[in-house]
Amino acid sequence: xxxxxxxxxxxxxxxxxxxxxxxxxxxxxxxxxxxxxxxxxxxxxxxxxxxxxxxxxxxxxxxxxxxxxxxxxxxxxxxxxxxxxxxxxxxxxxxxxxxxxxxxxxxxxxxxxxxxxxxxxxxxxxxxxxxxxxxxxxxxxxxxxxxxxxxxxxxxxxxxxxxxxxxxxxxxxxxxxxxxxxxxxxxxxxxxxxxxxxxxxxxxxxxxxxxxxxxxxxxxxxxxxxxxxxxxxxxxxxxxxxxxxxxxxxxxxxxxxxxxxxxxxxxxxxxxxxxxxxxxxxxxxxxxxxx
Amino acid sequence: xxxxxxxxxxxxxxxxxxxxxxxxxxxxxxxxxxxxxxxxxxxxxxxxxxxxxxxxxxxxxxxxxxxxxxxxxxxxxxxxxxxxxxxxxxxxxxxxxxxxxxxxxxxxxxxxxxxxxxxxxxxxxxxxxxxxxxxxxxxxxxxxxxxxxxxxxxxxxxxxxxxxxxxxxxxxxxxxxxxxxxxxxxxxxxxxxxxxxxxxxxxxxxxxxxxxxxxxxxxxxxxxxxxxxxxxxxxxxxxxxxxxxxxxxxxxxxxxxxxxxxxxxxxxxxxxxxxxxxxxxxxxxxxxxxx
Numbered sequence: 276x277x278x279x280x281x282x283x284x285x286x287x288x289x290x291x292x293x294x295x296x297x298x299x300x301x302x303x304x305x306x307x308x309x310x311x312x313x314x315x316x317x318x319x320x321x322x323x324x325x326x327x328x329x330x331x332x333x334x335x336x337x338x339x340x341x342x343x344x345x346x347x348x349x350x351x352x353x354x355x356x357x358x359x360x361x362x363x364x365x366x367x368x369x370x371x372x373x374x375x376x377x378x379x380x381x382x383x384x385x386x387x388x389x390x391x392x393x394x395x396x397x398x399x400x401x402x403x404x405x406x407x408x409x410x411x412x413x414x415x416x417x418x419x420x421x422x423x424x425x426x427x428x429x430x431x432x433x434x435x436x437x438x439x440x441x442x443x444x445x446x447x448x449x450x451x452x453x454x455x456x457x458x459x460x461x462x463x464x465x466x467x468x469x470x471x472x473x474x475x476x477x478x479x480x481x482x483x484x485x486x487x488x489x490x491x492x493x494x495x496x497x498x499x500x501x502x503x504x505x506x507x508x509x510x511x512x513x514x515x516x517x518x519x520x521x522x523x524x525x526x527x528x529x530x531x532x533x534x535x536x537x538x539x540x541x542x543x544x545x546x547x548x549x550x551x552x553x554x555x556x557x558x559x560x561x562x563x564x565x566x
Numbered sequence: 567x568x569x570x571x572x573x574x575x576x577x578x579x580x581x582x583x584x585x586x587x588x589x590x591x592x593x594x595x596x597x598x599x600x601x602x603x604x605x606x607x608x609x610x611x612x613x614x615x616x617x618x619x620x621x622x623x624x625x626x627x628x629x630x631x632x633x634x635x636x637x638x639x640x641x642x643x644x645x646x647x648x649x650x651x652x653x654x655x656x657x658x659x660x661x662x663x664x665x666x667x668x669x670x671x672x673x674x675x676x677x678x679x680x681x682x683x684x685x686x687x688x689x690x691x692x693x694x695x696x697x698x699x700x701x702x703x704x705x706x707x708x709x710x711x712x713x714x715x716x717x718x719x720x721x722x723x724x725x726x727x728x729x730x731x732x733x734x735x736x737x738x739x740x741x742x743x744x745x746x747x748x749x750x751x752x753x754x755x756x757x758x759x760x761x762x763x764x765x766x767x768x769x770x771x772x773x774x775x776x777x778x779x780x781x782x783x784x785x786x787x788x789x790x791x792x793x794x795x796x797x798x799x800x801x802x803x804x805x806x807x808x809x810x811x812x813x814x815x816x817x818x819x820x821x822x823x824x825x826x827x828x829x830x831x832x833x834x835x836x837x838x839x840x841x842x843x844x845x846x847x848x849x850x851x852x853x854x855x856x857x
Contacts, residue, residue, distance in 0.1 A: 443823035455776030485746030491782040532734035
Protein backbone atom coordinates (compact mmCIF):
# COMPACT_ATOMS: atom_id res chain seq x y z
CA UNK A 276 0.00 0.00 0.00
CA UNK A 277 1.45 3.35 -1.07
CA UNK A 278 0.12 6.79 -0.06
CA UNK A 279 -2.06 7.09 -3.16
CA UNK A 280 -3.84 3.88 -2.26
CA UNK A 281 -4.15 4.96 1.38
CA UNK A 282 -5.75 8.24 0.29
CA UNK A 283 -8.20 6.41 -1.96
CA UNK A 284 -9.29 4.12 0.89
CA UNK A 285 -9.58 7.08 3.29
CA UNK A 286 -11.86 8.85 0.80
CA UNK A 287 -14.05 5.76 0.55
CA UNK A 288 -14.50 5.76 4.32
CA UNK A 289 -15.19 9.51 4.38
CA UNK A 290 -17.85 9.22 1.66
CA UNK A 291 -19.47 6.00 2.90
CA UNK A 292 -23.21 6.52 3.54
CA UNK A 293 -24.06 2.85 4.04
CA UNK A 294 -21.96 1.46 6.88
CA UNK A 295 -22.32 2.54 10.50
CA UNK A 296 -19.68 3.90 12.85
CA UNK A 297 -18.43 0.53 14.18
CA UNK A 298 -18.07 -1.00 10.73
CA UNK A 299 -16.20 2.06 9.47
CA UNK A 300 -13.94 2.02 12.53
CA UNK A 301 -12.97 -1.56 11.67
CA UNK A 302 -12.36 -0.49 8.07
CA UNK A 303 -9.94 2.16 9.37
CA UNK A 304 -8.10 -0.49 11.44
CA UNK A 305 -7.90 -2.80 8.42
CA UNK A 306 -6.41 0.02 6.35
CA UNK A 307 -3.84 0.67 9.11
CA UNK A 308 -2.98 -3.04 9.37
CA UNK A 309 -2.32 -3.13 5.64
CA UNK A 310 -0.36 0.12 5.77
CA UNK A 311 1.75 -1.20 8.67
CA UNK A 312 2.80 -4.18 6.53
CA UNK A 313 3.19 -2.45 3.18
CA UNK A 314 4.16 1.23 3.37
CA UNK A 315 7.63 1.69 1.89
CA UNK A 316 10.21 2.22 4.69
CA UNK A 317 13.84 1.29 5.38
CA UNK A 318 14.00 2.14 9.06
CA UNK A 319 11.67 1.76 12.00
CA UNK A 320 11.59 5.42 13.15
CA UNK A 321 10.32 7.02 9.91
CA UNK A 322 8.00 3.99 9.41
CA UNK A 323 6.41 4.59 12.82
CA UNK A 324 6.18 8.35 12.27
CA UNK A 325 4.43 7.80 8.93
CA UNK A 326 1.97 5.29 10.37
CA UNK A 327 1.08 7.57 13.28
CA UNK A 328 0.51 10.42 10.82
CA UNK A 329 -1.84 8.25 8.74
CA UNK A 330 -3.64 7.19 11.93
CA UNK A 331 -4.15 10.83 12.94
CA UNK A 332 -5.75 11.48 9.55
CA UNK A 333 -8.13 8.55 9.90
CA UNK A 334 -9.01 9.34 13.53
CA UNK A 335 -10.82 12.55 12.50
CA UNK A 336 -12.14 11.49 9.10
CA UNK A 337 -15.74 11.06 10.39
CA UNK A 338 -16.04 13.53 13.25
CA UNK A 339 -19.51 12.34 14.37
CA UNK A 340 -18.23 8.78 14.92
CA UNK A 341 -16.48 8.18 18.24
CA UNK A 342 -15.44 4.55 17.59
CA UNK A 343 -13.24 5.61 14.68
CA UNK A 344 -11.35 7.99 16.92
CA UNK A 345 -11.28 5.63 19.91
CA UNK A 346 -10.16 2.49 18.06
CA UNK A 347 -7.61 4.30 15.89
CA UNK A 348 -6.23 6.12 18.96
CA UNK A 349 -5.98 2.80 20.82
CA UNK A 350 -4.04 1.35 17.90
CA UNK A 351 -1.77 4.42 17.70
CA UNK A 352 -0.97 4.12 21.41
CA UNK A 353 0.11 0.50 20.99
CA UNK A 354 2.27 1.35 17.96
CA UNK A 355 3.86 4.34 19.71
CA UNK A 356 4.70 2.28 22.80
CA UNK A 357 6.08 -0.68 20.89
CA UNK A 358 9.75 -1.24 21.84
CA UNK A 359 10.91 -3.75 19.22
CA UNK A 360 13.72 -2.48 17.06
CA UNK A 361 13.56 -4.54 13.86
CA UNK A 362 11.18 -3.33 11.17
CA UNK A 363 9.68 -6.69 10.05
CA UNK A 364 8.66 -7.58 13.64
CA UNK A 365 7.30 -4.08 14.22
CA UNK A 366 5.21 -4.35 11.01
CA UNK A 367 3.81 -7.71 12.13
CA UNK A 368 3.03 -6.53 15.68
CA UNK A 369 1.28 -3.38 14.43
CA UNK A 370 -0.89 -5.42 12.06
CA UNK A 371 -1.70 -7.88 14.84
CA UNK A 372 -2.68 -5.03 17.15
CA UNK A 373 -5.16 -3.80 14.53
CA UNK A 374 -6.57 -7.31 14.06
CA UNK A 375 -7.04 -7.69 17.82
CA UNK A 376 -8.92 -4.40 18.01
CA UNK A 377 -11.10 -5.45 15.07
CA UNK A 378 -11.95 -8.73 16.80
CA UNK A 379 -12.59 -6.87 20.06
CA UNK A 380 -14.95 -4.46 18.29
CA UNK A 381 -16.88 -7.28 16.58
CA UNK A 382 -17.26 -9.12 19.88
CA UNK A 383 -18.44 -5.94 21.62
CA UNK A 384 -21.16 -5.41 18.98
CA UNK A 385 -22.31 -9.04 19.33
CA UNK A 386 -22.38 -8.74 23.11
CA UNK A 387 -24.38 -5.50 22.88
CA UNK A 388 -26.94 -7.20 20.64
CA UNK A 389 -27.22 -10.11 23.09
CA UNK A 390 -27.84 -7.66 25.97
CA UNK A 391 -30.44 -5.78 23.92
CA UNK A 392 -32.22 -9.01 22.94
CA UNK A 393 -32.34 -10.08 26.60
CA UNK A 394 -33.78 -6.70 27.67
CA UNK A 395 -36.43 -6.64 24.92
CA UNK A 396 -37.52 -10.24 25.33
CA UNK A 397 -39.79 -12.23 23.01
CA UNK A 398 -42.88 -11.13 21.10
CA UNK A 399 -42.24 -7.41 21.08
CA UNK A 400 -43.02 -4.73 18.55
CA UNK A 401 -39.87 -2.64 18.33
CA UNK A 402 -39.33 0.59 16.45
CA UNK A 403 -35.99 1.86 15.18
CA UNK A 404 -34.66 4.66 12.98
CA UNK A 405 -32.05 4.52 10.24
CA UNK A 406 -29.69 1.52 9.99
CA UNK A 407 -27.64 0.14 12.88
CA UNK A 408 -25.68 -3.11 12.63
CA UNK A 409 -26.20 -3.62 16.39
CA UNK A 410 -29.97 -3.30 15.99
CA UNK A 411 -29.81 -5.68 13.02
CA UNK A 412 -27.92 -8.27 15.10
CA UNK A 413 -30.50 -7.88 17.87
CA UNK A 414 -33.29 -8.57 15.35
CA UNK A 415 -31.40 -11.65 14.17
CA UNK A 416 -31.33 -12.96 17.75
CA UNK A 417 -35.07 -12.30 18.21
CA UNK A 418 -36.27 -13.27 14.74
CA UNK A 419 -38.00 -16.49 15.81
CA UNK A 420 -39.56 -15.09 18.99
CA UNK A 421 -42.48 -13.20 17.44
CA UNK A 422 -40.53 -9.97 16.94
CA UNK A 423 -42.22 -7.28 14.86
CA UNK A 424 -40.31 -4.24 13.64
CA UNK A 425 -41.27 -0.71 12.65
CA UNK A 426 -38.53 0.90 10.52
CA UNK A 427 -38.11 4.34 8.94
CA UNK A 428 -36.96 4.99 5.40
CA UNK A 429 -34.31 7.46 6.66
CA UNK A 430 -34.10 10.18 4.07
CA UNK A 431 -32.24 11.27 2.06
CA UNK A 432 -30.43 8.05 1.11
CA UNK A 433 -32.93 5.68 2.74
CA UNK A 434 -30.72 3.30 4.72
CA UNK A 435 -33.98 1.93 6.12
CA UNK A 436 -34.40 0.01 2.85
CA UNK A 437 -31.39 -2.14 3.69
CA UNK A 438 -32.87 -2.95 7.10
CA UNK A 439 -36.37 -3.69 5.75
CA UNK A 440 -34.98 -5.94 3.04
CA UNK A 441 -32.94 -7.97 5.55
CA UNK A 442 -35.85 -8.22 8.02
CA UNK A 443 -38.09 -9.43 5.21
CA UNK A 444 -35.51 -12.09 4.30
CA UNK A 445 -35.58 -13.22 7.95
CA UNK A 446 -39.41 -13.31 7.83
CA UNK A 447 -39.75 -10.65 10.54
CA UNK A 448 -43.09 -8.83 10.07
CA UNK A 449 -42.03 -5.24 9.42
CA UNK A 450 -43.77 -1.90 8.98
CA UNK A 451 -41.93 0.60 6.77
CA UNK A 452 -42.73 4.31 7.15
CA UNK A 453 -41.53 7.80 6.30
CA UNK A 454 -39.86 9.79 9.12
CA UNK A 455 -42.95 12.03 9.15
CA UNK A 456 -45.05 9.10 10.45
CA UNK A 457 -42.80 8.39 13.48
CA UNK A 458 -45.17 9.87 16.09
CA UNK A 459 -48.14 7.92 14.69
CA UNK A 460 -46.29 4.61 14.78
CA UNK A 461 -44.22 4.90 17.96
CA UNK A 462 -47.53 4.89 19.82
CA UNK A 463 -47.99 1.29 18.57
CA UNK A 464 -44.51 0.13 19.67
CA UNK A 465 -43.51 -1.65 22.89
CA UNK A 466 -40.05 -0.07 22.75
CA UNK A 467 -37.67 1.94 20.60
CA UNK A 468 -34.16 0.58 20.02
CA UNK A 469 -31.54 2.66 18.24
CA UNK A 470 -27.81 2.34 17.78
CA UNK A 471 -25.46 5.30 18.05
CA UNK A 472 -22.58 6.82 16.19
CA UNK A 473 -21.22 8.22 19.47
CA UNK A 474 -22.28 8.48 23.08
CA UNK A 475 -21.40 11.71 24.91
CA UNK A 476 -20.08 11.67 28.47
CA UNK A 477 -23.46 12.69 29.93
CA UNK A 478 -25.32 9.92 28.07
CA UNK A 479 -26.54 12.06 25.17
CA UNK A 480 -26.58 10.15 21.90
CA UNK A 481 -25.11 11.18 18.55
CA UNK A 482 -27.08 9.31 15.89
CA UNK A 483 -28.68 9.79 12.48
CA UNK A 484 -30.75 12.95 12.29
CA UNK A 485 -34.38 12.21 13.19
CA UNK A 486 -33.43 10.26 16.33
CA UNK A 487 -34.24 13.25 18.56
CA UNK A 488 -37.76 13.50 17.06
CA UNK A 489 -38.33 9.79 17.62
CA UNK A 490 -37.12 10.09 21.22
CA UNK A 491 -39.48 13.04 21.85
CA UNK A 492 -42.41 11.08 20.41
CA UNK A 493 -41.52 7.96 22.44
CA UNK A 494 -41.37 10.12 25.59
CA UNK A 495 -44.78 11.64 24.76
CA UNK A 496 -46.36 8.18 24.56
CA UNK A 497 -44.42 6.62 27.45
CA UNK A 498 -42.66 4.13 25.16
CA UNK A 499 -39.19 3.15 26.46
CA UNK A 500 -36.32 4.50 24.37
CA UNK A 501 -33.23 2.28 24.45
CA UNK A 502 -29.81 3.11 23.06
CA UNK A 503 -27.50 0.20 22.32
CA UNK A 504 -23.82 0.74 21.59
CA UNK A 505 -20.46 -0.62 22.63
CA UNK A 506 -18.10 1.29 24.91
CA UNK A 507 -15.80 2.21 22.00
CA UNK A 508 -18.52 4.71 21.06
CA UNK A 509 -18.13 6.80 24.20
CA UNK A 510 -16.83 10.32 23.87
CA UNK A 511 -14.75 11.46 26.84
CA UNK A 512 -15.98 14.33 29.02
CA UNK A 513 -12.79 16.33 28.32
CA UNK A 514 -13.26 16.11 24.55
CA UNK A 515 -15.24 18.75 22.66
CA UNK A 516 -18.67 17.71 21.37
CA UNK A 517 -18.08 16.27 17.91
CA UNK A 518 -18.96 18.14 14.74
CA UNK A 519 -22.26 17.02 13.24
CA UNK A 520 -21.40 16.00 9.69
CA UNK A 521 -23.31 17.61 6.83
CA UNK A 522 -23.42 15.90 3.43
CA UNK A 523 -24.01 17.18 -0.12
CA UNK A 524 -27.29 19.04 -0.58
CA UNK A 525 -27.69 17.29 -3.94
CA UNK A 526 -28.69 14.14 -2.01
CA UNK A 527 -32.14 15.73 -1.50
CA UNK A 528 -32.68 15.75 -5.27
CA UNK A 529 -34.32 19.17 -5.56
CA UNK A 530 -33.57 22.07 -7.93
CA UNK A 531 -31.16 24.83 -6.98
CA UNK A 532 -33.67 27.63 -6.27
CA UNK A 533 -31.94 31.05 -6.02
CA UNK A 534 -32.95 32.08 -2.48
CA UNK A 535 -33.14 28.59 -0.98
CA UNK A 536 -30.37 26.94 1.03
CA UNK A 537 -30.78 23.16 1.06
CA UNK A 538 -29.46 21.60 4.28
CA UNK A 539 -28.47 17.98 4.76
CA UNK A 540 -27.12 17.52 8.30
CA UNK A 541 -26.70 13.78 8.92
CA UNK A 542 -26.37 13.53 12.70
CA UNK A 543 -27.89 15.13 15.75
CA UNK A 544 -27.58 14.90 19.52
CA UNK A 545 -30.49 13.37 21.45
CA UNK A 546 -30.28 14.53 25.07
CA UNK A 547 -29.82 11.98 27.85
CA UNK A 548 -33.11 12.83 29.59
CA UNK A 549 -34.98 11.20 26.69
CA UNK A 550 -33.07 7.90 26.99
CA UNK A 551 -34.72 5.23 29.18
CA UNK A 552 -31.81 2.76 29.28
CA UNK A 553 -28.31 2.50 27.84
CA UNK A 554 -27.24 -0.94 26.65
CA UNK A 555 -23.59 -1.86 26.16
CA UNK A 556 -21.53 -5.08 26.04
CA UNK A 557 -21.47 -5.24 29.85
CA UNK A 558 -25.19 -4.90 30.48
CA UNK A 559 -28.13 -2.53 30.77
CA UNK A 560 -27.66 0.78 32.59
CA UNK A 561 -30.01 3.37 34.04
CA UNK A 562 -27.46 6.11 33.49
CA UNK A 563 -24.04 6.79 32.09
CA UNK A 564 -21.26 7.63 34.53
CA UNK A 565 -17.96 8.79 33.12
CA UNK A 566 -15.26 6.32 34.09
CA UNK B 567 -72.56 18.29 -16.31
CA UNK B 568 -73.81 14.70 -16.30
CA UNK B 569 -73.09 12.08 -13.61
CA UNK B 570 -70.08 10.71 -15.47
CA UNK B 571 -68.47 14.13 -15.44
CA UNK B 572 -69.40 14.65 -11.79
CA UNK B 573 -67.75 11.35 -10.86
CA UNK B 574 -64.61 12.27 -12.79
CA UNK B 575 -64.34 15.58 -10.94
CA UNK B 576 -65.03 13.91 -7.60
CA UNK B 577 -62.20 11.43 -8.26
CA UNK B 578 -59.85 14.32 -9.08
CA UNK B 579 -60.62 15.89 -5.70
CA UNK B 580 -60.22 12.56 -3.90
CA UNK B 581 -56.83 11.91 -5.51
CA UNK B 582 -55.49 15.47 -5.26
CA UNK B 583 -52.19 15.52 -3.31
CA UNK B 584 -51.30 19.14 -4.12
CA UNK B 585 -54.07 21.39 -2.92
CA UNK B 586 -54.95 21.93 0.73
CA UNK B 587 -58.28 21.45 2.47
CA UNK B 588 -59.65 24.97 1.84
CA UNK B 589 -58.79 24.92 -1.85
CA UNK B 590 -60.38 21.49 -2.27
CA UNK B 591 -63.49 22.60 -0.37
CA UNK B 592 -63.88 25.45 -2.87
CA UNK B 593 -63.40 22.95 -5.72
CA UNK B 594 -66.29 20.92 -4.29
CA UNK B 595 -68.49 24.00 -4.16
CA UNK B 596 -67.57 24.87 -7.76
CA UNK B 597 -68.52 21.35 -8.85
CA UNK B 598 -71.85 21.69 -7.03
CA UNK B 599 -72.50 25.10 -8.58
CA UNK B 600 -71.95 23.62 -12.01
CA UNK B 601 -74.05 20.56 -11.18
CA UNK B 602 -76.88 22.80 -9.91
CA UNK B 603 -77.00 24.55 -13.27
CA UNK B 604 -76.42 21.60 -15.56
CA UNK B 605 -77.65 18.25 -14.21
CA UNK B 606 -80.50 16.97 -16.36
CA UNK B 607 -83.84 17.42 -14.54
CA UNK B 608 -87.43 18.29 -15.47
CA UNK B 609 -88.81 19.01 -12.02
CA UNK B 610 -87.51 20.73 -8.94
CA UNK B 611 -88.02 17.88 -6.43
CA UNK B 612 -85.90 15.19 -8.16
CA UNK B 613 -83.35 17.92 -9.10
CA UNK B 614 -82.97 18.90 -5.45
CA UNK B 615 -82.82 15.24 -4.30
CA UNK B 616 -80.08 14.52 -6.85
CA UNK B 617 -78.06 17.59 -5.87
CA UNK B 618 -78.28 16.76 -2.17
CA UNK B 619 -77.15 13.20 -2.90
CA UNK B 620 -74.14 14.51 -4.87
CA UNK B 621 -73.37 16.91 -2.01
CA UNK B 622 -73.44 14.05 0.52
CA UNK B 623 -70.91 12.18 -1.61
CA UNK B 624 -68.57 15.17 -1.78
CA UNK B 625 -68.95 16.00 1.92
CA UNK B 626 -67.12 12.79 2.93
CA UNK B 627 -64.73 12.47 0.00
CA UNK B 628 -61.71 13.65 2.06
CA UNK B 629 -62.51 12.60 5.63
CA UNK B 630 -59.48 14.39 7.19
CA UNK B 631 -60.65 17.75 5.80
CA UNK B 632 -63.31 19.53 7.85
CA UNK B 633 -63.84 22.49 5.47
CA UNK B 634 -65.06 20.17 2.72
CA UNK B 635 -67.73 18.78 5.03
CA UNK B 636 -68.55 22.15 6.59
CA UNK B 637 -68.84 24.17 3.37
CA UNK B 638 -70.67 21.42 1.46
CA UNK B 639 -73.07 20.93 4.40
CA UNK B 640 -73.69 24.70 4.57
CA UNK B 641 -74.50 24.67 0.86
CA UNK B 642 -76.78 21.64 1.23
CA UNK B 643 -78.68 23.36 4.04
CA UNK B 644 -79.33 26.40 1.88
CA UNK B 645 -80.47 24.22 -1.05
CA UNK B 646 -82.70 22.09 1.20
CA UNK B 647 -84.33 25.18 2.73
CA UNK B 648 -84.84 27.00 -0.55
CA UNK B 649 -88.58 27.62 -1.11
CA UNK B 650 -88.70 28.73 -4.75
CA UNK B 651 -90.77 26.48 -6.95
CA UNK B 652 -89.47 27.08 -10.48
CA UNK B 653 -86.46 25.07 -11.56
CA UNK B 654 -84.47 27.76 -13.44
CA UNK B 655 -84.58 30.11 -10.44
CA UNK B 656 -83.71 27.27 -8.06
CA UNK B 657 -80.71 26.38 -10.26
CA UNK B 658 -79.49 30.00 -10.26
CA UNK B 659 -79.96 30.42 -6.48
CA UNK B 660 -78.11 27.16 -5.71
CA UNK B 661 -75.18 28.21 -7.91
CA UNK B 662 -75.13 31.65 -6.28
CA UNK B 663 -75.12 30.07 -2.82
CA UNK B 664 -72.03 28.07 -3.80
CA UNK B 665 -70.33 31.18 -5.19
CA UNK B 666 -71.05 33.10 -1.99
CA UNK B 667 -69.53 30.32 0.13
CA UNK B 668 -66.46 30.23 -2.15
CA UNK B 669 -66.01 33.99 -1.74
CA UNK B 670 -66.55 33.69 2.03
CA UNK B 671 -63.91 30.93 2.24
CA UNK B 672 -61.37 32.95 0.23
CA UNK B 673 -61.93 35.98 2.43
CA UNK B 674 -61.56 33.90 5.58
CA UNK B 675 -58.20 32.54 4.40
CA UNK B 676 -56.97 36.06 3.58
CA UNK B 677 -58.13 37.34 6.96
CA UNK B 678 -56.37 34.44 8.71
CA UNK B 679 -53.13 35.26 6.91
CA UNK B 680 -53.45 38.92 7.92
CA UNK B 681 -53.93 37.92 11.57
CA UNK B 682 -50.94 35.56 11.40
CA UNK B 683 -48.73 38.22 9.80
CA UNK B 684 -49.70 40.69 12.54
CA UNK B 685 -48.90 38.16 15.28
CA UNK B 686 -45.53 37.18 13.79
CA UNK B 687 -44.39 40.70 13.02
CA UNK B 688 -41.38 41.73 10.92
CA UNK B 689 -37.92 40.18 10.72
CA UNK B 690 -38.78 36.71 11.99
CA UNK B 691 -37.41 33.30 11.17
CA UNK B 692 -40.48 31.08 10.85
CA UNK B 693 -40.60 27.31 10.38
CA UNK B 694 -43.45 25.43 8.75
CA UNK B 695 -44.23 21.89 7.60
CA UNK B 696 -45.82 20.72 4.37
CA UNK B 697 -47.78 23.19 2.20
CA UNK B 698 -50.52 25.48 3.47
CA UNK B 699 -52.08 28.19 1.32
CA UNK B 700 -52.74 30.21 4.50
CA UNK B 701 -49.05 30.03 5.48
CA UNK B 702 -48.11 30.98 1.91
CA UNK B 703 -50.38 34.05 2.04
CA UNK B 704 -48.83 35.01 5.39
CA UNK B 705 -45.36 34.81 3.82
CA UNK B 706 -46.57 37.01 0.95
CA UNK B 707 -47.68 39.66 3.47
CA UNK B 708 -44.32 39.51 5.31
CA UNK B 709 -42.02 39.05 2.31
CA UNK B 710 -40.50 42.56 2.46
CA UNK B 711 -40.12 42.68 6.25
CA UNK B 712 -37.00 40.52 6.60
CA UNK B 713 -38.91 37.24 6.88
CA UNK B 714 -36.83 34.06 6.71
CA UNK B 715 -38.47 30.66 6.30
CA UNK B 716 -37.49 27.10 7.19
CA UNK B 717 -39.52 24.59 5.18
CA UNK B 718 -39.66 20.78 5.07
CA UNK B 719 -39.69 18.67 1.94
CA UNK B 720 -42.76 16.76 3.22
CA UNK B 721 -42.33 13.19 2.02
CA UNK B 722 -43.54 11.27 0.18
CA UNK B 723 -44.73 13.68 -2.52
CA UNK B 724 -42.72 16.68 -1.32
CA UNK B 725 -45.28 19.49 -1.27
CA UNK B 726 -42.53 21.54 0.38
CA UNK B 727 -40.97 22.00 -3.06
CA UNK B 728 -43.95 24.08 -4.17
CA UNK B 729 -43.55 26.31 -1.11
CA UNK B 730 -39.77 26.67 -1.47
CA UNK B 731 -40.07 27.52 -5.15
CA UNK B 732 -42.65 30.25 -4.46
CA UNK B 733 -40.67 31.69 -1.53
CA UNK B 734 -37.58 31.79 -3.72
CA UNK B 735 -39.55 33.67 -6.40
CA UNK B 736 -40.55 36.21 -3.71
CA UNK B 737 -36.89 36.50 -2.65
CA UNK B 738 -37.59 35.20 0.87
CA UNK B 739 -34.39 33.58 2.26
CA UNK B 740 -35.44 29.97 2.82
CA UNK B 741 -33.88 26.87 4.35
CA UNK B 742 -35.11 23.56 2.88
CA UNK B 743 -34.72 20.39 4.98
CA UNK B 744 -35.83 16.79 5.29
CA UNK B 745 -38.43 16.02 7.99
CA UNK B 746 -35.67 14.19 9.91
CA UNK B 747 -33.89 17.54 10.49
CA UNK B 748 -36.91 19.27 12.09
CA UNK B 749 -35.59 19.15 15.67
CA UNK B 750 -32.20 20.55 14.62
CA UNK B 751 -33.75 23.48 12.77
CA UNK B 752 -36.74 24.37 14.95
CA UNK B 753 -34.19 25.37 17.58
CA UNK B 754 -33.12 28.17 15.20
CA UNK B 755 -36.68 29.43 14.58
CA UNK B 756 -38.53 32.30 16.29
CA UNK B 757 -41.86 30.57 15.75
CA UNK B 758 -43.57 27.68 13.96
CA UNK B 759 -46.62 28.44 11.81
CA UNK B 760 -48.68 25.64 10.32
CA UNK B 761 -52.06 25.49 8.61
CA UNK B 762 -54.55 22.72 9.33
CA UNK B 763 -56.82 20.39 7.44
CA UNK B 764 -59.22 20.34 10.39
CA UNK B 765 -59.38 21.66 13.94
CA UNK B 766 -61.00 19.41 16.55
CA UNK B 767 -63.36 20.80 19.17
CA UNK B 768 -60.69 20.72 21.90
CA UNK B 769 -58.15 22.60 19.77
CA UNK B 770 -56.23 19.54 18.52
CA UNK B 771 -55.04 19.96 14.96
CA UNK B 772 -55.45 17.55 12.04
CA UNK B 773 -52.64 18.32 9.61
CA UNK B 774 -50.08 16.62 7.37
CA UNK B 775 -48.28 13.80 9.14
CA UNK B 776 -45.06 15.08 10.75
CA UNK B 777 -46.81 18.08 12.36
CA UNK B 778 -46.95 16.32 15.75
CA UNK B 779 -43.17 15.72 15.66
CA UNK B 780 -42.55 19.37 14.82
CA UNK B 781 -44.85 20.48 17.65
CA UNK B 782 -43.01 18.22 20.13
CA UNK B 783 -39.65 19.61 19.02
CA UNK B 784 -40.92 23.22 19.20
CA UNK B 785 -42.18 22.54 22.72
CA UNK B 786 -38.80 21.04 23.71
CA UNK B 787 -37.00 24.23 22.63
CA UNK B 788 -39.65 26.70 23.87
CA UNK B 789 -40.42 27.89 20.33
CA UNK B 790 -44.05 29.07 19.97
CA UNK B 791 -46.21 26.79 17.82
CA UNK B 792 -49.01 28.64 16.01
CA UNK B 793 -51.86 27.07 14.09
CA UNK B 794 -53.62 29.24 11.55
CA UNK B 795 -56.91 28.20 9.97
CA UNK B 796 -60.33 29.62 9.25
CA UNK B 797 -63.41 28.64 11.26
CA UNK B 798 -64.72 26.46 8.42
CA UNK B 799 -62.04 23.98 9.49
CA UNK B 800 -63.52 23.35 12.90
CA UNK B 801 -64.88 19.92 13.66
CA UNK B 802 -67.87 19.95 16.02
CA UNK B 803 -67.59 18.32 19.46
CA UNK B 804 -70.51 15.99 18.68
CA UNK B 805 -68.86 14.66 15.50
CA UNK B 806 -66.56 11.63 15.59
CA UNK B 807 -62.86 12.30 15.13
CA UNK B 808 -62.24 12.16 11.38
CA UNK B 809 -60.55 9.21 9.70
CA UNK B 810 -56.89 9.88 8.98
CA UNK B 811 -56.51 9.29 5.25
CA UNK B 812 -53.93 6.80 4.03
CA UNK B 813 -52.64 6.99 0.46
CA UNK B 814 -51.07 4.42 -1.89
CA UNK B 815 -47.93 2.78 -0.51
CA UNK B 816 -46.38 3.04 -3.97
CA UNK B 817 -45.83 6.76 -3.28
CA UNK B 818 -42.83 5.75 -1.13
CA UNK B 819 -41.15 4.23 -4.18
CA UNK B 820 -39.73 1.10 -2.52
CA UNK B 821 -39.91 -2.55 -3.62
CA UNK B 822 -42.67 -4.85 -2.45
CA UNK B 823 -40.72 -6.93 0.11
CA UNK B 824 -42.66 -10.06 1.17
CA UNK B 825 -42.89 -9.48 4.94
CA UNK B 826 -42.93 -5.67 4.87
CA UNK B 827 -46.06 -3.54 5.07
CA UNK B 828 -45.43 -0.07 3.69
CA UNK B 829 -47.58 2.57 5.40
CA UNK B 830 -48.42 5.99 4.02
CA UNK B 831 -50.77 7.75 6.44
CA UNK B 832 -51.11 11.38 5.33
CA UNK B 833 -52.58 13.11 8.36
CA UNK B 834 -52.21 13.02 12.12
CA UNK B 835 -53.67 14.75 15.16
CA UNK B 836 -51.42 17.13 17.11
CA UNK B 837 -52.83 17.54 20.63
CA UNK B 838 -53.96 20.96 21.82
CA UNK B 839 -51.45 21.12 24.69
CA UNK B 840 -48.67 21.54 22.12
CA UNK B 841 -50.35 24.54 20.45
CA UNK B 842 -49.28 27.98 21.74
CA UNK B 843 -51.91 30.06 19.92
CA UNK B 844 -54.74 29.46 17.46
CA UNK B 845 -55.16 32.04 14.72
CA UNK B 846 -58.40 32.42 12.76
CA UNK B 847 -60.09 35.14 10.72
CA UNK B 848 -61.34 36.84 13.90
CA UNK B 849 -58.04 37.05 15.73
CA UNK B 850 -55.50 35.23 17.87
CA UNK B 851 -56.74 32.92 20.64
CA UNK B 852 -55.14 31.33 23.69
CA UNK B 853 -57.57 28.42 23.53
CA UNK B 854 -60.41 26.98 21.52
CA UNK B 855 -63.86 27.04 23.09
CA UNK B 856 -66.62 25.19 21.30
CA UNK B 857 -69.30 27.67 20.28
